[in-house]
Amino acid sequence: MSPARVAVIGAGVVGPVAAMLLKQKGYDVVLYERLDSPSEAGLGLAIQQNGQAVLARIPGLVKHIDGHPMDEFHFYSVMPEDPGLLGISDHPRRHREMSALGSTSVQRPVLHKRLTEFAKKLGIPVNFGHKLEKLEQTEDSVTVTFANGVQETFSFVVGCDGLHSNTRSCLFGETSADYTGVSQWGGLSPTPEFWKGKRAPADLYGNGAHMIVVPVSDSLMTWALSQRGPEFKEEWRSIDAAAAEHFKKNSPFSQWPFGAGELVRNSLKIVRYGIYDRPELKTWFRGRVVLIGDAAHPTSPFLGMGANQSYEDVGLLIDLLEKYSPSTESPSTDTLAAAFTELERVRLPRTADLVKRARIQGETRVVSGVEACIKRNNYYRDVCNDPVKFKARFGILV
Incomplete structure (x- = not known):
């Protein structure tokens, strides 16, 4: 049959x-x-070891995706009252050494394109x-x-x-869909000098704001900046050029250290979106x-x-x-x-x-307030120094 x-x-x-x-x-x-057509929306995406294990079941797919390897996770505080490196976890490198499956990152639109390309190559109609x-x-x-x-x-x-x-x-x-009260700015930017040669995403913690930065190639990084505030639509699409330029030049985040401000100022595109929950x-x-x-x-x-x-x-x-x-x-x-x-x-x-x-x-x-932020920073100092706590906190199961 x-x-x-x-x-x-x-x-x-x-x-x-x-x-x-x-x-x-x-x-x-x-x-x-x-x-x-394949979506141009979105920024970067991390394919962690559990995801890679499934992709590897399709011969040749992981190589075709050509993700950017990640070796470490970095954590920084940009608060003037408590600045500096909070910690580094080398979990991705250690896991790759143990199982040959590590974390990689890729631009989301690039991943869309490469997945549909490979599906068509295997003879699947894509309508x-x-x-x-x-x-x-x-x-x-x-x-x-x-x-x-x-x-x-x-x-x-x-x-x-x-x-x-x-x-x-x-x-x-x-x-x-219920708005969580958190919205994000995001962008795609040339890799700042601070991050060149570091195959590591990073969390940067401020007072009332958080930024994650992710390398998606040797020359490009994506970033997303979270804040509490008014509701924004859940579209993940680029904002108009004038609003983007105003944000790049005038937002306080353009002055953040550890390469973060440079990412904002030099971003090739800026997106704005809300974070929502569903039942x-x-x-x-x-x-x-x-x-x-x-x-x-x-x-x-x-x-x-x-x-x-x-x-x-x-x-x-x-x-x-x-x-x-x-x-x-x-x-x-x-x-x-x-x-x-x-x-x-x-x-x-x-x-x-x-x-x-x-x-x-x-x-x-x-979180907001100096005392609350320092408490948060100390928590991440502790987590980074304890691999068991790190895996439990971030949902990484091996």
Whole structure:
């Protein structure tokens, strides 16, 4: 019999990986994306060892992505009352030496492009400009209707369409997003002299503000600056040129030490966006449709584990499909329910814990008042000197 047809909704940083692993298993996979081309939104993304372990299951993909290796994590205080280096963790280097899997970073738009390129290379149709509008299920199939009028029928559907998931809305209705009270400025900049030769992201802590900087190549770094304040839309897109120039020249962050101010002043683009929470889903599937990644468990970016947790979801989903449905024939609804239920049983507690820890990270990084900030700084001094505390705090499990 012919292999089952599977639709993967969303061609961001997760959907192509799901499509490639499904194709590798033997399914007839089609990938759909609501945008007209690979997204140019977003800044940088860290692929940690748990994410790399899943990507490495697709021969040649990690090399094609060509991420920038990271060896250390650095922590600095930019407060005049308590300035200087808080600590350094060499966890990424040690983990790479132990397992050959370390942390890498890449520009998010570059990752989008390279993933879709590789999916096409493997023979997966990638259909842009297809916004999901309706899902209609029968006992043995799912009919997918898109806003452009295209309608196709599949054995089952995997929704990988991120924070604004149309798949989730089709299954469970619209869910409101709650502003966390934290917004970010972000940018892409030439590497300052201070950071040249250091393959290390860094957290910089100020009074009422926090900045993370991440090298994405030998010559470029991304950065994101968090503050509490008025609500901004969750778009991750560039602001207009006049507002960007005003921020680069006049914001107090343009004078921060340790290369941070230089990153702000010389940024090639500036984005502005709010950080939002969404209600936790109690189930990730209905019938023959399952959610993966941010479509199922959206998280704030403060642990850098969003994409990596999504890759863990995908890896386990493929393993469970192999366990419950070894052939590539269309699985029964009961078979899919068994696989999807076990996926939830394993993944729901882990992702819920990491979402919670990411929220805590956001709350503890952006504090105000000299006394509170020094207390925070001392906490990170302690964490950096204790590998066990470091791994527990940042969600890095080995």
